[in-house]
Amino acid sequence: MxxxxxxxxxxxxxxxxxxxxxxxxxxxxxxxxxxxxxxxxxxxxxxxxxxxxxxxxxxxxxxxxxxxxxxxxxxxxxxxxxxxxxxxxxxxxxxxxxxxxxxxxxxxxxxxxxxxxxxxxxxxxxxxxxxxxxxxxxxxxxxxxxxxxxxxGYELDPKEHYELRIPAPAAPLNTDGVPRAMLFHATSLEIKKWPPERWIAVGRELTARGYRVQLPWGSPAEKEQSEVLARGIPDAEVLPKMTITECAQRVAAADLVIGTDTGFVHLAHALGKPSVMLFTATSREHFGISEPGRAVSIGNEGVVPDVPEVIGAIDQVTGRVGSPAAV
CATH class of the missing domain: 3.40.50.2000 (Glycogen Phosphorylase B;)
Known part of the structure; x- marks a missing residue:
């Protein structure tokens, strides 16, 4: 071959x-x-x-x-x-x-x-x-x-392997020592979205644990939604408009990624980041991410996860409740 x-x-x-x-x-x-x-x-x-x-x-x-x-x-x-x-x-x-x-x-x-x-x-x-x-x-x-x-006709390794080399950013990111949690709330379909008030509740919990929440967006409507969430989450950062490369660099620098069934959360999983994927309208079994202690999917087609479920999933992928030091 x-x-x-x-x-x-x-x-x-x-x-x-x-x-x-x-x-x-x-x-x-x-x-x-x-x-x-x-x-x-x-x-x-x-x-x-x-x-x-x-x-x-x-x-x-x-x-x-x-x-x-x-x-x-x-x-x-x-x-x-x-x-x-x-x-x-x-x-x-x-x-x-x-x-x-x-x-x-x-x-x-x-x-x-x-x-x-x-x-x-x-x-x-x-x-x-x-x-x-x-x-x-x-x-x-x-x-x-x-x-x-x-x-x-080749033998399949039971484990999934990912190997990516993302270009380094022009300047180092997140140099202040504060861990970042990226919330990917936007998605291509309205039915795949998670309610804003639940994002705010999760964001507030992450802030209480010492994270700084980052809110990416890709369109004017998504930016507006990020700004709505930021008003409810203390010290949350609405990120600037980014290319795919720039957003991937932010994901690579993050300590935690939470989001709907969308491309950048799948990328976070591929990069080995602690990741939580939320499902509301698509099949968790078919599209979800799962790796003990690092990646978990919650919700399902027609089953919208609640805030305690998301917090529990965060605990699973960060290894402890409260401080993000174990991330």
Whole structure:
């Protein structure tokens, strides 16, 4: 095996989900080059991933929104970059038309993808030469690992491994010795949000324990919500508008991360940060994070966690009640 192409195009959380698969491939085929196709809006995590040779990042989302010629030119350039190399195998672990077409454009004789019943767009199956084996009720992360191991015939390590190298910030962060807790309250869907009054209650408890709460945001509406929460949490900090890299650097510097089922909380887990993920509308079993003493998910689809549950989860990942010294 000389060169492998992995296709996972969006979104930020799915990029983090794919990291254990990259580790598996790198250790099963240490001499192979591994390329990754990801949308330009989500390509930072692939670029930070240890063991990825090339990241091919067409601005598919950008072109869909703008229909600008510059984005179309960038997509065509990405296709040329894709076709520069021949691949022993292409692994489409995304499973929609756009990812299947990317695989079809690649120079390869073997293109693996999910069976139609598991695809977001069933007819994408026509672009594959081989179909992944059934994966049962595996989690989002384990599903990718399982089907690729079965397809290529290598042994799967029971443990999930993550290896990232995030660029260092221009100046050191959090140099005052006060531990930071980042609260990722924003999410793409209204039904995935947790009530503001509960965020404030958790923020107040964290402040009482000696943390300084940091509130990130990505849009004017999210900034407004961060400001509402900050007014209820003593000494809370509404962070400035950040790039994905700048936010990732803040996550890497944090002592605790709490948030909904969203990309940066999955990134926090991948970075080994004490993390609590809150579920209200999606499946905790399928998308959640779990590692004893470090990461825990609470709530579930249709089951909204209350404040005591979140505080209990914080106690689990920080190792003690009260002082954050054990974080």
């Amino acid at each position: 000389k060169r492998i192409l992995v296709i996972k195009i969006t979104s930020l959380g799915d990029m983090a989900h794919t990291l254990p698969l990259i580790w598996d491939l790198r250790h099963a085929y240490p001499e192979a080059k591994i390329d990754w196709v990801a949308d330009a809006s989500c390509a930072d995590i692939p670029r930070w991933t240890v063991g990825v040779d090339r990241v091919i990042s067409p601005p598919l989302r950008g072109y869909k929104k703008s229909k600008q010629w510059k984005d179309l030119r960038a997509i065509l350039a990405a296709v040329r970059e894709l076709r520069r190399e021949k691949y022993d195998v292409v692994l489409d672990v995304h499973g929609v038309y756009k990812s299947a077409i990317v695989g079809w454009l690649a120079r390869t004789r073997r293109r693996f993808g999910y069976a139609a019943k598991h695809l977001g767009e069933a007819r994408a199956e026509m672009f594959y030469t081989d179909i992944f084996a059934p994966h049962g009720d595996a989690t989002a992360r384990h599903k990718m690992r399982l089907v690729c191991a079965k397809a290529l």
